[in-house]
Amino acid sequence: MRQARTIHRRDSRRFALLSIAAMAALAGSPGCAGEEDEGADPQPPSPSSPSSPSSPGGSALDARFAAAAAEFGVPTVLLEAWAYAETGWSMIPGASELEGLEPAWGMLALRGARLERAAALAGEPLDAVRREVDAHLRAGAALLADLAAQQGIAAGDQLGAWAPAIAEASGIADPEAQAQFVHDQVYAAINLGAAVDLESGRLASIEPQDVEADFPAPRRGADRAVVDYPPAIWHASPNFNSRPSGTGAELVVIHTCEGNYAGCWSWLANSASGVSAHYVVAEFGEVSQLVRESNRAWHIAASYDCSLNDNVNCGRNGQSSNNFTIGIEHGGFASQSSFPGAQIDASAALACDISRDWGMPRDRNHFVGHGQLQPFNRTDPGPNWPWTTYVQKMNAACGTGGGGGEIIVDSNNANNDPAEAEVEVSASWTSSASTPGYYGSGYWFAETAAVSDGAVFRFHLDEAGARTIDAWWTSGANRSPSAPFVAFDASGNTLGSATRDQRSGGSQWNTVGTWNFSAGWNSVVVSRWTGSGAVVIADAIRVR
Amino acid sequence: MRSGCDSPTVRIRGRTSAVIALAAAGVCACAGEAGEPAAASRPEEASRPVETARAAPAASVAASTPAAAAAADPALAALPGEIVFVSERAGRAEIHAIHPDGTGHRVIAAAPDADLFPTAASGAGWLLAIRTTGGETDAHREELIAIDQADRAAAPPILTAGRVRNPSQAPGAPWLAVETDRESFRDIYRVSLTGGAPRRLTDSPHGNFEPAVSPDGRLIAFTSSRDGNAEIYVMAADGGREARLTAFHRDDWSPVWSPAGDTLAFLSAREGPARVFLMRPDGTEQRRLLGDWDAEVEEDAPAFSPDGVLLALVVRRADGGGEVWVADPRTGKRWPVSAAGARDSSPAWSPDGHYLVYASEVDGQSDLFVARADRARGGPVRITADAAQDWLPRWTAPVSRAPRR
Numbered sequence: 001m002r003q004a005r006t007i008h009r010r011d012s013r014r015f016a017l018l019s020i021a022a023m024a025a026l027a028g029s030p031g032c033a034g035e036e037d038e039g040a041d042p043q044p045p046s047p048s049s050p051s052s053p054s055s056p057g058g059s060a061l062d063a064r065f066a067a068a069a070a071e072f073g074v075p076t077v078l079l080e081a082w083a084y085a086e087t088g089w090s091m092i093p094g095a096s097e098l099e100g101l102e103p104a105w106g107m108l109a110l111r112g113a114r115l116e117r118a119a120a121l122a123g124e125p126l127d128a129v130r131r132e133v134d135a136h137l138r139a140g141a142a143l144l145a146d147l148a149a150q151q152g153i154a155a156g157d158q159l160g161a162w163a164p165a166i167a168e169a170s171g172i173a174d175p176e177a178q179a180q181f182v183h184d185q186v187y188a189a190i191n192l193g194a195a196v197d198l199e200s201g202r203l204a205s206i207e208p209q210d211v212e213a214d215f216p217a218p219r220r221g222a223d224r225a226v227v228d229y230p231p232a233i234w235h236a237s238p239n240f241n242s243r244p245s246g247t248g249a250e251l252v253v254i255h256t257c258e259g260n261y262a263g264c265w266s267w268l269a270n271s272a273s274g275v276s277a278h279y280v281v282a283e284f285g286e287v288s289q290l291v292r293e294s295n296r297a298w299h300i301a302a303s304y305d306c307s308l309n310d311n312v313n314c315g316r317n318g319q320s321s322n323n324f325t326i327g328i329e330h331g332g333f334a335s336q337s338s339f340p341g342a343q344i345d346a347s348a349a350l351a352c353d354i355s356r357d358w359g360m361p362r363d364r365n366h367f368v369g370h371g372q373l374q375p376f377n378r379t380d381p382g383p384n385w386p387w388t389t390y391v392q393k394m395n396a397a398c399g400t401g402g403g404g405g406e407i408i409v410d411s412n413n414a415n416n417d418p419a420e421a422e423v424e425v426s427a428s429w430t431s432s433a434s435t436p437g438y439y440g441s442g443y444w445f446a447e448t449a450a451v452s453d454g455a456v457f458r459f460h461l462d463e464a465g466a467r468t469i470d471a472w473w474t475s476g477a478n479r480s481p482s483a484p485f486v487a488f489d490a491s492g493n494t495l496g497s498a499t500r501d502q503r504s505g506g507s508q509w510n511t512v513g514t515w516n517f518s519a520g521w522n523s524v525v526v527s528r529w530t531g532s533g534a535v536v537i538a539d540a541i542r543v544r
Numbered sequence: 545m546r547s548g549c550d551s552p553t554v555r556i557r558g559r560t561s562a563v564i565a566l567a568a569a570g571v572c573a574c575a576g577e578a579g580e581p582a583a584a585s586r587p588e589e590a591s592r593p594v595e596t597a598r599a600a601p602a603a604s605v606a607a608s609t610p611a612a613a614a615a616a617d618p619a620l621a622a623l624p625g626e627i628v629f630v631s632e633r634a635g636r637a638e639i640h641a642i643h644p645d646g647t648g649h650r651v652i653a654a655a656p657d658a659d660l661f662p663t664a665a666s667g668a669g670w671l672l673a674i675r676t677t678g679g680e681t682d683a684h685r686e687e688l689i690a691i692d693q694a695d696r697a698a699a700p701p702i703l704t705a706g707r708v709r710n711p712s713q714a715p716g717a718p719w720l721a722v723e724t725d726r727e728s729f730r731d732i733y734r735v736s737l738t739g740g741a742p743r744r745l746t747d748s749p750h751g752n753f754e755p756a757v758s759p760d761g762r763l764i765a766f767t768s769s770r771d772g773n774a775e776i777y778v779m780a781a782d783g784g785r786e787a788r789l790t791a792f793h794r795d796d797w798s799p800v801w802s803p804a805g806d807t808l809a810f811l812s813a814r815e816g817p818a819r820v821f822l823m824r825p826d827g828t829e830q831r832r833l834l835g836d837w838d839a840e841v842e843e844d845a846p847a848f849s850p851d852g853v854l855l856a857l858v859v860r861r862a863d864g865g866g867e868v869w870v871a872d873p874r875t876g877k878r879w880p881v882s883a884a885g886a887r888d889s890s891p892a893w894s895p896d897g898h899y900l901v902y903a904s905e906v907d908g909q910s911d912l913f914v915a916r917a918d919r920a921r922g923g924p925v926r927i928t929a930d931a932a933q934d935w936l937p938r939w940t941a942p943v944s945r946a947p948r949r
Contacts, residue, residue, distance in 0.1 A: 410792075
């Protein structure tokens with residue numbers, strides 16, 4: 001079950017410009033967003049900007065939700081939870097990702113006809129509803145009240161009774177997706193509570209309370225049928241066809257839905273949309289699969305299908321990028337200033353699985369943003385998608401490059417994860433980056449001598465077990481033909497040793513040996529104690 | 545006068561800048577230094593560029609007229625060259641130009657059915673650009689084209705097959721290195737500007753990317769995923785003699801040559817966040833450009849100054865905001881050039897090395913700013929202020945009006 005989440009978010013410019021005045025009012029922050037920085041000392045940017053104390057108790061945004069809700073007789077917490085489920089209380093500036101869906105605006109991600117109707121009901125100009133917080137919330141509240149009235153829901157009814165109005169207000173057509181949005185996104189925010197904290201203070205919050213939505217529950221796992229990725233839920237989309245024969249997946253394209261998860265997968269599973277993706281990852285980490293990986297989803301619109309053009313130009317040149325890509329959509333918006341950790345973790349685990357199945361390198365050349373592939377006015381997954389973190393989490397999920405099974409200990413601790421890898425050398429060792437082909441940012445060398453003064457590569461194992469050690473060095477004529485490697489367990493017991501000729505075998509992993517290491521901090525030492533007149537190289541070891 | 549290789553490979557994904565990585569990237573072309581693109585010859589008339597009717601008012605941060613921009617820094621009016629950039633004022637991405645003081649805005653190239661992205665001026669008034677077209681039922685293309693920077697005429701495309709990215713050129717050289725998927729996942733090709741078939745230089749199934757031609761035209765640095773993740777390699781300019789320069793289980797990418805060809809700047813995630821590193825062209829002496837930032841800070845878009853002494857870069861915080869900084873690798877000193885709080889991208893040096901132009905996004909609106917590289921005189925000056933997106937600036941040297949032949 002998922003936990004209540006408090007989102008800690010920097011005061012992004014987008015937020016600051018909700019309207020400067022609004023933000024100042026919201027969090028008591030001075031309207032500093034547009035300030036010049038003339039006198040700034042050349043210092044690194046600090047993670048903490050000067051902040052003002054947050055308003056005690058609820059925030060000013062809570063009050064503005066309350067005002068709009070009261071005016072139109074809808075429950076404040078419901079309006080607030082709806083906005084939280086849609087956007088995490090971000091004012092979205094007209095975002096569009098999916099073919100056939102109008103751009104979404106504001107905290108309630110109102111689109112198209114619903115946006116116009118909401119504006120009309122509230123008597124607000126369309127543009128104000130799109131861009132101004134109070135006008136937007138008034139319009140949303142008016143829309144919710146109107147939809148409730150149509151379903152015979154009255155102002156004094158229990159919170160749970162409003163669920164059908166929220167389902168309608170979402171604009172989602174698919175009943176299963178409606179149920180998921182109502183239960184897992186809107187009412188979950190009420191049941192579990194929610195908060196968004198900016199540096200300058202609390203933006204808004206929902207106190208948890210027990211409420212049951214009066215709405216059919218999602219079927220939950222009934223469709224967990226045939227999926228390529230076991231944790232995924234299967235929501236079949238009709239919008240796919242075969243990949244051209246001989247074509248597999250070579251590239252993964254990361255998208256954001258520009259809307260919420262349930263609305264996203266349900267639209268992609270709708271035959272009327274004519275678009276799809278292989279996967280949709282929820283803000284809270286759930287994964288839906290819509291199209292089998294072996295099939296061709298329609299997630300990159302600006303692409304070429306030669307069958308639609310008299311089979312002209314079917315060569316690689318004219319190929320649709322859909323032919324050789326897997327598309328992963330993410331609930332949310334490209335413009336949001338951060339993505340929930342649960343979503344990044346879930347997506348990275350999925351990405352690891354895909355990379356294994358298709359033999360893709362796990363790097364930034366094979367996991368790319370939609371915009372990298374399609375130079376149009378689409379922005380997803382946005383400038384704030386954490387690419388570096390994403391690639392590292394994907395590798396960790398696959399047990400490569402740190403985390404999971406494999407550990408690499410580099411000769412430079414800046415490159416090591418201190419939780420599992422560390423190098424230590426005495427002053428007798430010299431740092432160098434002068435022979436090319438080293439691992440990472442350089443290596444250590446020392447002259448051979450009959451002293452126990454080795455370079456110590458430490459690594460942490462959670463559990464005891466056999467591990468194979470590989471070593472990396474730069475080779476050269478002055479290297480030792482018998483560089484000693486000695487393995488120790490976490491208690492300091494010698495497990496064994498081996499020598500390797502470092503005059504050759506440079507710039508690659510060379511297997512040193514396999515030993516039974518213990519739980520805790522084990523080590524492999526590159527020793528100087530060998531035939532004199534040469535140097536030994538300590539560059540990196542790999543534990544696998 | 546050389547304009548230097550001031551067009552870094554940009555990796556920003558922004559609102560419209562999603563496209564940057566595709567189109568942009570480092571054409572190391574030096575305006576005014578020959579390099580005659582395309583086969584078609586151009587008329588030699590020396591008319592001044594036509595000011596367009598849609599010239600937009602420039603604005604400083606505090607004011608909204610070219611006069612204000614000039615008042616903010618009178619030296620701007622005397623700066624040489626022209627800033628070429630992407631503007632979406634008419635919906636699609638068009639190539640516009642403006643003087644460094646915010647005057648003289650004009651449209652260089654626009655197409656009703658295509659997006660156009662400038663790479664960098666290639667000399668004699670020619671501008672190399674990527675033209676992207678495509679939709680549901682026609683081929684999605686990214687073509688390399690040449691445009692006459694002065695009279696806006698477009699020459700026949702240079703390279704049409706495959707989706708072309710990251711063209712790179714040695715100053716004045718009559719050929720480019722590009723990345724395309726015309727025959728494979730992604731490989732590097734050598735493309736002559738004077739005719740002839742493109743020559744494929746690399747072949748590995750996991751792809752080769754981001755070619756960067758050395759200033760002397762002898763080497764091409766590039767990124768490859770052949771060992772399982774992105775690393776930097778170098779090869780001879782006609783292919784062959786490939787050598788791996790970096791080795792680490794996290795990505796190294798976006799190589800950029802110093803103007804003298806003695807240093808490569810690149811991005812690396814080896815320490816976790818993406819940071820600018822420097823190395824010799826043989827892979828030795830790899831080192832971080834700058835010392836410690838907060839752990840979450842990432843660096844991007846390194847660009848050597850025309851004299852090779854300084855680097856501009858984008859310093860980006862975890863919230864996506866970020867500023868343009870200038871660093872001196874010899875001393876380790878660094879200083880911010882742009883104002884704090886926005887999302888800045890793609891810094892490009894003025895030909896004289898005293899100024900930088902960059903795109904700055906505030907609340908989803910991107911405009912161009914010019915700032916002194918040493919912050920000696922005032923703060924950044926806004927030179928575009930249209931509500932539409934203006935981004936991907938490239939500072940071209942004065943247009944030579946004497947195309948060769």
